[in-house]
Amino acid sequence: MATAAAHKAYGTEEEHAGTAAYERAFDAAVAADGRIEPRDWMPDAYRATLVRQMAQHAHSEIIGMQPEANWITRAPSLRRKAILMAKVQDEAGHGLYLYSAAETLGTSREELLDKLHSGRQKYSSIFNYPTLTWADVGAIGWLVDGAAITNQVPLCRCSYGPYARAMVRICKEESFHQRQGYELLLALSRGTPEQHAMAQDAVDRWWWPSLMMFGPPDDESAHSAQSMTWKIKRHSNDDLRQRFVDICVPQAESLGLTLPDPDLKWNEERGHYDFGPIDWTEFKEVLKGNGPCNEQRLTQRRKAHEEGAWVREAAAAYAAKHSDDTKAEQA
Amino acid sequence: MTNTDWPLWEVFVRSRRGLSHTHAGSLHAPDAEFALRNARDLYTRRGEGVSIWVVPSAAITASSPDEKDPFFEPAADKPYRHPTFYEIPEGVKHL
Amino acid sequence: MTTTVPTAAALALGDDALVLSHRLGEWAGHAPVLEEEVALANIALDLLGQARVLLSTVGDEDELAYLREERAFRNLQLVEQPNGDFAHTIVRQLYFSAYQHLLYSQLAAGDGPFAGLAAKAVKEVAYHRDHAGQWTLRLGDGTDASHERMVRACTALWRFTGEMFQPVDGLDVDWAGMDTAWLESVEAVLRRATLPLPEGPRSGAWSAGAGRQGVHTEPFGRMLAEMQHLHRSHPGASW
Numbered sequence: 001m002a003t004a005a006a007h008k009a010y011g012t013e014e015e016h017a018g019t020a021a022y023e024r025a026f027d028a029a030v031a032a033d034g035r036i037e038p039r040d041w042m043p044d045a046y047r048a049t050l051v052r053q054m055a056q057h058a059h060s061e062i063i064g065m066q067p068e069a070n071w072i073t074r075a076p077s078l079r080r081k082a083i084l085m086a087k088v089q090d091e092a093g094h095g096l097y098l099y100s101a102a103e104t105l106g107t108s109r110e111e112l113l114d115k116l117h118s119g120r121q122k123y124s125s126i127f128n129y130p131t132l133t134w135a136d137v138g139a140i141g142w143l144v145d146g147a148a149i150t151n152q153v154p155l156c157r158c159s160y161g162p163y164a165r166a167m168v169r170i171c172k173e174e175s176f177h178q179r180q181g182y183e184l185l186l187a188l189s190r191g192t193p194e195q196h197a198m199a200q201d202a203v204d205r206w207w208w209p210s211l212m213m214f215g216p217p218d219d220e221s222a223h224s225a226q227s228m229t230w231k232i233k234r235h236s237n238d239d240l241r242q243r244f245v246d247i248c249v250p251q252a253e254s255l256g257l258t259l260p261d262p263d264l265k266w267n268e269e270r271g272h273y274d275f276g277p278i279d280w281t282e283f284k285e286v287l288k289g290n291g292p293c294n295e296q297r298l299t300q301r302r303k304a305h306e307e308g309a310w311v312r313e314a315a316a317a318y319a320a321k322h323s324d325d326t327k328a329e330q331a
Numbered sequence: 332m333t334n335t336d337w338p339l340w341e342v343f344v345r346s347r348r349g350l351s352h353t354h355a356g357s358l359h360a361p362d363a364e365f366a367l368r369n370a371r372d373l374y375t376r377r378g379e380g381v382s383i384w385v386v387p388s389a390a391i392t393a394s395s396p397d398e399k400d401p402f403f404e405p406a407a408d409k410p411y412r413h414p415t416f417y418e419i420p421e422g423v424k425h426l
Numbered sequence: 427m428t429t430t431v432p433t434a435a436a437l438a439l440g441d442d443a444l445v446l447s448h449r450l451g452e453w454a455g456h457a458p459v460l461e462e463e464v465a466l467a468n469i470a471l472d473l474l475g476q477a478r479v480l481l482s483t484v485g486d487e488d489e490l491a492y493l494r495e496e497r498a499f500r501n502l503q504l505v506e507q508p509n510g511d512f513a514h515t516i517v518r519q520l521y522f523s524a525y526q527h528l529l530y531s532q533l534a535a536g537d538g539p540f541a542g543l544a545a546k547a548v549k550e551v552a553y554h555r556d557h558a559g560q561w562t563l564r565l566g567d568g569t570d571a572s573h574e575r576m577v578r579a580c581t582a583l584w585r586f587t588g589e590m591f592q593p594v595d596g597l598d599v600d601w602a603g604m605d606t607a608w609l610e611s612v613e614a615v616l617r618r619a620t621l622p623l624p625e626g627p628r629s630g631a632w633s634a635g636a637g638r639q640g641v642h643t644e645p646f647g648r649m650l651a652e653m654q655h656l657h658r659s660h661p662g663a664s665w
Contacts, residue, residue: 062460066455073649074653074656077488080665082471086467089464093464099460187665192660194663300455310571311565312459314568315565318564
């Protein structure tokens with residue numbers, strides 16, 4: 001989200017005899033909670049980590065449109081339909097902000113989309129679960145967006161300026177996403193017995209996958225330690241997961257719904273809720289591509305991109321033909 | 332750039348009259364007209380603006396971090412450019 | 427001012443907006459480029475907003491949207507046409523927004539029951555018309571392939587354009603004048619886009635009528651089935 005002239009990578013390490021000095025300046029800036037901006041010197045690994053993370057985040061936003069868009073045409077009231085359309089639209093917007101942030105490091109959106117479409121870059125596994133009923137829209141808003149927000153709020157202070165700025169905008173816009181989900185579930189929970197059952201079923205299916213959104217336990221997380229030092233990440237996976245559980249338990253009570261975990265109970269000593277073991281086998285399987293919707297999500301994404309190619313080509317061709325007219329008009 | 336890859340534009344939004352345009356972010360568009368429209372749809376959909384500028388990102392010339400010191404440091408030691416540098420006796424008004 | 431809202435007119439305008447909004451909503455996650463996801467959703471949301479205001483003037487918006495049978499809908503057949511490729515969607519937008527802009531401009535200038543709504547909506551619609559016009563230029567005068575697709579779309583939807591100028595009870599506007607103005611404005615955009623004005627009739631050869639009489643095309647029944655299914659499965663529930 002910075003200027004493109006400023007997007008070009010700032011030289012390579014070989015070009016600079018004084019790499020060590022740059023590195024010291026970089027480390028000091030990060031340690032002092034300063035911000036790194038696009039053309040600043042940065043270690044190659046920092047750059048690579050950021051591009052990977054921002055791209056994955058952007059991909060998650062646009063793939064994440066699908067499970068919810070699945071219900072736009074069936075939304076049961078016009079008010080809900082408007083809310084859902086606005087929300088799915090926001091996700092496209094957030095994808096745009098994040099791709100722009102990634103582009104500040106010199107990787108084009110086209111390149112990133114290509115990596116998504118060919119499976120070389122990932123998106124959040126949560127979107128490989130299906131939305132089977134209308135209540136799933138509520139469960140996604142409350143739990144999935146809730147988990148995302150827990151993850152994202154600390155990213156507003158991420159050491160990389162463009163990422164942090166994108167996240168500020170996203171968090172601001174996303175505050176309505178979680179609330180609409182909660183409100184939707186509340187209406188169902190307090191509605192007819194069938195609606196209540198629909199809400200409970202959705203929460204039963206989304207609870208565990210939401211907990212997995214925080215990533216593997218700290219002792220197994222491949223990238224965590226380095227990302228924490230670089231202040232790309234501010235809290236550990238397990239800390240954030242615990243925070244999320246603590247927030248959700250009382251919210252579920254107010255909803256009149258139960259969370260599907262018999263081990264869930266307040267631990268006076270820790271000052272936190274204890275919760276049961278997470279089934280990481282499922283997490284790994286979904287990550288590997290064996291989730292219920294992996295194939296479907298990617299296929300739809302590729303299809304939209306391929307079917308849109310003629311449109312993008314046409315607009316580019318028109319711009320090339322008419323770039324002189326525009327200048328003449330402006331003169 | 333492939334033939335389907337649209338160039339990048341920087342978007343500046345005036346949030347209300349009386350304020351200057353501020354950098355809001357960037358986007359892709361095939362040409363200036365669409366850049367403006369895409370900017371309107373993306374960056375002002377919650378009523379964030381009353382005016383928009385779009386600039387091709389490639390048209391921006393940026394100062395380099397390498398020149399940071401010669402560019403910006405010399406300004407740091409000239410406190411006499413700031414009003415707080417001067418001592419004025421108490422009670423003197425309208426200064 | 428809004429003492430009596432003519433029901434037929436509120437339903438005609440409201441259903442147009444509702445149905446087209448629904449069709450545009452189907453694009454979510456399928457648009458040719460991310461920026462266009464945002465643009466199409468903005469238009470869909472404007473239209474849904476208009477529909478809700480219009481339907482609420484004559485009843486409960488959800489009862490009207492979800493519990494009427496196909497024959498009770500008064501929208502134009504044009505707006506219920508499936509999205510097709512992006513060219514079809516853009517041409518549908520071009521034809522409809524040119525019409526809606528003329529109609530709302532007249533309503534906004536008058537002092538009838540829709541003047542207030544039309545005054546707000548006409549600004550939204552002006553943007554929709556501009557969006558469709560910009561795309562028509564780029565697709566018509568873009569590549570050979572895009573030109574070809576636009577010709578096909580313009581022709582395919584042409585026979586739904588005559589219906590727009592059938593007078594609607596309760597709307598005091600100059601229908602014939604609007605028809606002429608519509609043709610001029612659409613022709614001007616198509617010409618700039620190097621597209622021929624379609625030949626052929628502007629209405630179907632069927633005496634049963636068209637959308638304004640509650641007679642719709644086959645895809646509309648399926649659209650409604652999808653739209654209404656959940657709401658109807660839970661009679662009396664609130665959401």
